[in-house]
Amino acid sequence: MLPMMSPVHQHGLVDVALKASGYNVVNLPMHDTKSVDVGQKFVNNDACYPAIISIGQMIEALQSGKYDLNKTAVMMTQTGGGCRATNYIPLIRKALKDAGFQKVPVVSLSLGNQGVESTSGFKFTLPLLRRVAIAFLYGDLFEQVTYHTRPYETEPGMIDKMHEDWLKLVQPSIEKGSFKEFKKNVNQIVKDFDTVPQRDVVKPKVGLVGEILVKYSPIANNDVVHLLENEGAEAVVPDIVGFMNYSLYNQIYKYQHLGSSIKAKWFAKFALDVIKWLNSQCKKP
Numbered sequence: 001m002l003p004m005m006s007p008v009h010q011h012g013l014v015d016v017a018l019k020a021s022g023y024n025v026v027n028l029p030m031h032d033t034k035s036v037d038v039g040q041k042f043v044n045n046d047a048c049y050p051a052i053i054s055i056g057q058m059i060e061a062l063q064s065g066k067y068d069l070n071k072t073a074v075m076m077t078q079t080g081g082g083c084r085a086t087n088y089i090p091l092i093r094k095a096l097k098d099a100g101f102q103k104v105p106v107v108s109l110s111l112g113n114q115g116v117e118s119t120s121g122f123k124f125t126l127p128l129l130r131r132v133a134i135a136f137l138y139g140d141l142f143e144q145v146t147y148h149t150r151p152y153e154t155e156p157g158m159i160d161k162m163h164e165d166w167l168k169l170v171q172p173s174i175e176k177g178s179f180k181e182f183k184k185n186v187n188q189i190v191k192d193f194d195t196v197p198q199r200d201v202v203k204p205k206v207g208l209v210g211e212i213l214v215k216y217s218p219i220a221n222n223d224v225v226h227l228l229e230n231e232g233a234e235a236v237v238p239d240i241v242g243f244m245n246y247s248l249y250n251q252i253y254k255y256q257h258l259g260s261s262i263k264a265k266w267f268a269k270f271a272l273d274v275i276k277w278l279n280s281q282c283k284k285p
Helices: 008-019 034-041 048-064 084-098 126-152 158-178 178-195 213-214 224-229 240-257 262-282
Strands: 076-077 105-109 205-207 233-237
Touching: 008 126, 008 158, 008 213, 034 048, 034 084, 048 076, 048 084, 048 213, 076 084, 084 105, 105 126, 126 158, 126 178, 126 224, 126 240, 126 262, 158 178, 178 262, 213 240, 224 233, 240 262
Parallel strands: 076 105, 205 233
Antiparallel strands: none
């Protein structure tokens, strides 16, 4: 199971990429604020708010009785940097133990950072990386075209329906990891959203910045995107691929200056090249 960091990226995109790679993943609910209360019960209040939310989602899901605990694991990234996200894995394990789920495995994801643990049940492969990169870039594209057009739509619900329709259409290209289909779909998505009738009004644009989960999670930010739109503004949210690039460039820097492995460096360089090419297809006029 995956904590809900960003619905626009995870729902119908990243989960599809992981399932096509052999992992039966479940996205946890995107609007369940009860998880905050559960997280506060099992996570020290000195921990950051994203940790409380993410771990609360996991514990609440395990307590629901919906899952076979003998066949369930929880998944979380591990940065290996200065952020408290480096401590998520031990925080999760302590919370699972305190809640009575100490036998549930924790899958730790890391981009080759030294000092973080490996997970035998999960491996980064070339097909997986292709699928995940395509999925996140689709998410960034949908975020941009949806947030830019929805505040101006003449018929309420039109943009959300177009978004849902396109989610289904792009899933085969994610499953295949097809760069060719990605490029074709990107061009058509932009054209379709450009043809939606819009009201001729000027609205203030409000940028959302800060911690990664708080930018994207409706639970963490009290659904601030819809709040801004209801108040007459257009929300502008940075793309998640920018954060991924930052993390990958870190691996190259650590190899050059801090003695990290050459394997991590080449992995990062390859991933950056793939993302750069894919991203260029989204930004072509």
